[in-house]
Structures are given as C-alpha cells and as structure tokens.
Amino acid sequence: MNSYEQTGYACLENFFSEKELIAIEKILIQFHERWLFDHAADYEKGVLNSHSLTSGEYLNEEEKAALFEFISQDKLAELLKAIFPKTPIFLNTQLFFNPKNADQKNYWHRDIQYTGMTVDDQKKAIQTQNVVHFRIPMKSEPGIELIPKTHREWDSPKEFEVRNALNGCRPSDALERGEVIKLNRGDLLIFSANMIHRGIYGNDRFSFDVIFCDNIPEIKSFVNRDNLPSAKILGTLKNKVFFDFL
C-alpha cells in the first residue's frame, strides 16, 4: 500500500462482489429508514450522515453480526495491516447520503479540526496519528474530493482559510489542488481522515463508511464501547484483534 502512505488515499475498483454487498445492503437501508424516521428534524436542518450502526436499537443482533462479519473479513483485515503502522482498532461506522436541500453546499475539512485540539497540536498529530475511512458506496456516486498528501502535510494559507471560513472564504470554495475520486458500486475508497477533503453530493448517494484508528490513548478515547461487538458476536469473528482491545 505504497500509494496510500504517499498520498493518503487509495481507490480499489471492484473490490467487493455483488454477493458481499447484498449481504449488508438491506441492513444498511433498514438502519437508514429507521434513522430518518427518528431524525426527520435533523435531516430537515441539513444533516447528511448518520453513525453508530452497530449500537442502539435500529438493528438486531443478527443484523449487527452480519455487519461485523463484513467489516472483519480477511481482505479488509489484510488492507488494515498494510496501511497502519501497528494493528489498528475499529472506531465506528457511518452512512453518507445527500442533504435534503439539493442546494446545500459541501465543506472542506479535516476530521481532526472538530476534536477541540489547538491548531498547533493538530499540525503535530497528523504527522503520526492515523484515522482512516473505508468508504463503501452502495451506488455510483460523485465521490470525495481530497487534497493528496495532506494526511501528513499542513494546508496552504488559502486551504486553511477556506476550510475554516476565514477572510471572506466559504468552506465550499474550489481549491486548486483538489482531486475528485468518483466511485462505483463495488469500489472501496480508503482515505485518511487527516486529509483536507469534502463529499461531493449527488446521484442519490448512499455510502457505508467504516472507520479504523491507531490503538493509542489519544484516539481510543473516541471509541464508544457500545459500538463494539457483543461477546457472542465477537466469538464468531475471524479477525477479533480489531475489536478486542478495551
């Protein structure tokens, strides 16, 4: 996974078979329908993702087990070992969809900018810390725009202004170094959450993101134990090492 370490992302086309996707698709749709029912007001206000599919009441044990079986499959485990310096841990899951209002603008960001860390600490943290999204689109989607190499490199002055809405810039302004990665059903996009990136809305997108991170106290504090597999589910998984760490 040289390309990942150098650029902060890797797109693996046709990584998943139809059979593998069909095994989780209904479960994702079911979670989404229940989430939408309970979060109509949030959706109305512009929310475009949900999270924590493996905790709470929207899915039953059997459905959660199917998601964990998918997440812990060997071919993902191999990628995780290749990408992270040491064995990572499972952080959470998310679903990404379009905002209700088709005119809603997207926003450049680094995930770390929402942690409350100082900018100086963020600059240091991205040198060594790793939080990685595995994006699994259920439909063809316009994808993600990202700025290669910014998983380890800090912003240009303009990029910093845009993603922080400073000096009259808006977080949706075009950035010169942006690279759009379009995705099809079956593809897997791996990208570092450290990077400057933004979602591109459209095509009724519906993407399942699985997030992994370093097994270090600074990031581990963001893990919600409720999202981890129950002892019974854990017992059935092949690659327990990503889940059995608390």
Ligand SMILES: O=C(O)CCC(=O)C(=O)O
């Ligand atoms: O797809 C999106 O809307 C944004 C994705 C994103 O920012 C993320 O996964 O951290």
